[in-house]
Amino acid sequence: MAATPIAVITGASSGIGAATARQLAAAGYRVVLTARRKDRIEALAAELTEAGHQATAYTLDVTDRAAVDEFATAFRSLAVLVNNAGGALGADPVATGDPADWRQMYETNVIGTLNVTQALLPALTASGDGTVVILSSTAGLSTYEGGGGYVAAKHGEHVLAETLRLEIVGTPVRVIEVAPGMVKTEEFATTRFRGDTEKAAKVYAGVDAPLSADDVADTITWAVTRPSHVNIDLLVVRPRAQASNSKVHRTP
Secondary structure, three states: OOOOOEEEEOOOOOHHHHHHHHHHHHOOOEEEEEEOOHHHHHHHHHHHHHOOOOEEEEEOOOOOHHHHHHHHOOOOOOOEEEEOOOOOOOOOOOOOOOHHHHHHHHHHHHHHHHHHHHHHHHHHHHOOOEEEEEEOOHHHOOOOOOOHHHHHHHHHHHHHHHHHHHHHEOEOEEEEEEEEOOEOOOOHHHHHOOOOHHHHHHHHOOEOOOEOHHHHHHHHHHHHOOOOOOOOOEEEEOOOOEEEOOEEOEOO
């Protein structure tokens, strides 16, 4: 009997990461949930186990390379890596943006993705049929005012995905990039505005049905479960009300 394929999801404590863990578990993967918040991922692992799935929680900061390397020693073979950990801080213009925010966004979105991908690539290759998913953003494809730091980080993540795909072609590992547009989750905008729920709410004000975490997780799961020879290089997913990063239909 073939072993159950393993999927590692970073940033699995909430939002898109948690939703992806639930959907990949339902698709038959043994999911390994990583995030900094131990209580959150342990609760999710318990939920999935109670539902009859296989799930393990592992506390991990993707920007800590030594910790990532230690984590990677647990895997000889790995089917899927979903690089979801990331996020945005602030919405200041370039002229007044905080370099510390830019640095933190780059460390989490780009270096964190690099750390985990480098550490787990040997196990993904050893599986004979591995998949790397990089959850970027439409911010990685075009810019918008007040988004300079986040846009720069997501452009870096987008280029990481493109370059990795070129460099490992011919190996049994796919590189899939999923770039969501406006997604309403419980934490993304609130974190960006440092707990200011009023500012966070304005991001989605008047928008008819922004994407949910489940919408994006469904997209990721669909891409991952395509036949092995099918690679979804880049999948952009937006709500119908959003035509671009700067063109969103809002009702009064």
